[in-house]
Amino acid sequence: MGSAVSGQTAPTGYSLLQIILHWAIAALVLVQLLLNEPMQEAFDDRLDGEVSDAMVGAVVHVVVGLAVLGLAVVRVAVRLTRGAPPAHEDKPAIINWIGFATHSLLYLFIFAMPITGAVAWFGGVELSAILHEVGRLILVPLIGMHVLGALAEHFVFHNDGLIRMFRPR
Numbered sequence: 001m002g003s004a005v006s007g008q009t010a011p012t013g014y015s016l017l018q019i020i021l022h023w024a025i026a027a028l029v030l031v032q033l034l035l036n037e038p039m040q041e042a043f044d045d046r047l048d049g050e051v052s053d054a055m056v057g058a059v060v061h062v063v064v065g066l067a068v069l070g071l072a073v074v075r076v077a078v079r080l081t082r083g084a085p086p087a088h089e090d091k092p093a094i095i096n097w098i099g100f101a102t103h104s105l106l107y108l109f110i111f112a113m114p115i116t117g118a119v120a121w122f123g124g125v126e127l128s129a130i131l132h133e134v135g136r137l138i139l140v141p142l143i144g145m146h147v148l149g150a151l152a153e154h155f156v157f158h159n160d161g162l163i164r165m166f167r168p169r
């Protein structure tokens with residue numbers, strides 16, 4: 001609680017806002033990865049110039065996806081002003097480097113997915129739809145690695161790396 005005054009040093013944990021943003025974005029991204037078939041159908045119909053009967057599902061995909069983008073903007077602003085706790089130094093440096101790279105790419109994807117999707121949908125740009133699809137192919141294994149990393153912090157390295165994304169400090 002006392003960290004608000006010191007802006008100089010890295011915080012010892014994530015704030016409640018950071019934790020809420022992490023889990024809200026994670027949940028919405030999972031929804032997008034699981035529920036996108038109506039969007040694919042509506043997009044195909046649209047390119048064919050047909051009226052789609054999958055529009056409700058498509059609108060849900062657009063709204064949830066744009067919510068991710070809005071939350072991502074807030075999240076990065078909070079990350080840049082408040083910072084984040086440092087990685088634990090209890091393992092080979094390469095593992096922390098992989099964690100840093102994974103986090104950076106996840107940040108990139110919570111912007112890149114909504115933006116490529118929006119350009120495809122609102123601009124009718126097929127190339128952007130292809131980038132959006134390729135994005136999924138990279139994002140899914142990335143999330144898999146991220147979850148495995150979080151579980152490893154807890155069960156292999158026995159540190160609070162997982163717990164601190166639940167407990168504000």
Ligand code: HEM
Nearest residue numbers: 032036040043062065066068113114117118121129133136
């Ligand atoms: C975090 C945000 C998002 C994620 C994770 C996501 C994920 C996905 C996935 C997994 C697909 C299926 C791709 C495939 O065919 O293999 C898809 C399709 C699509 N999404 Fe998104 N999406 C997001 C945001 C958006 C937004 C904001 C829009 C539009 C405003 C959008 C528009 C589309 C369109 C047009 C398709 C169909 C593309 C096609 O079938 O070629 N997406 N999305």
Ligand code: HEM
Nearest residue numbers: 025026029079084103106107110143147150161162163165
């Ligand atoms: C069930 C799924 C998930 C679990 C268990 C999980 C767990 C965690 C944990 C424990 C941390 C803190 C790591 C640390 O500080 O040492 C973290 C950070 C992070 N997570 Fe996740 N996460 C999940 C899903 C996601 C998803 C879907 C995304 C984005 C698409 C994401 C993006 C991030 C980012 C960018 C960070 C770095 C935060 C920072 O330090 O600025 N996570 N996650």
